[in-house]
Amino acid sequence: MLRTATRRDLPAVLALLADEEKVVDPASLVVDAAYEKAFADITGDPRNEILVLADGDMVVGCLQATYIPGLGKHGAERALIEAVRIRPDRRGGGLGRDLMKQAVERARRRGCALVQLTSNRDRVDAHRFYASLGFAASHEGFKLAL
Structure with missing residues (x-):
């Protein structure tokens, strides 16, 4: 079940982010x-959400979606998806695919013109996964640590 994260989910989300x-x-x-x-800032902002994939009471996956307004694409929003994680012991069964497809559908229903994400260049398996969902490696990304 995909749902918006609550404060009660915060430790489980942090556990997913702690070690891939x-x-x-x-x-x-x-x-x-x-x-x-950070959790209060994200959940208090209508342009941000943390989504969790739950199996009963257990959080088995998560991601953060940020909806960015822009003038490109005729003023449509774009969705930025980050921090995609599935519990290591639950990978390989389609949970990641389900999580991403539902997140993309949420963006579509919101009226977003595109969904974008970045992935560390060393995560070759993740790149294959995103490509299998229809994502194209169309841009080169840059980051500046502050």
């Missing part, structure tokens, strides 16, 4: 003031 290769126990993480503020 192993399962991290959400109870082992400290949810400090910086995480609390």
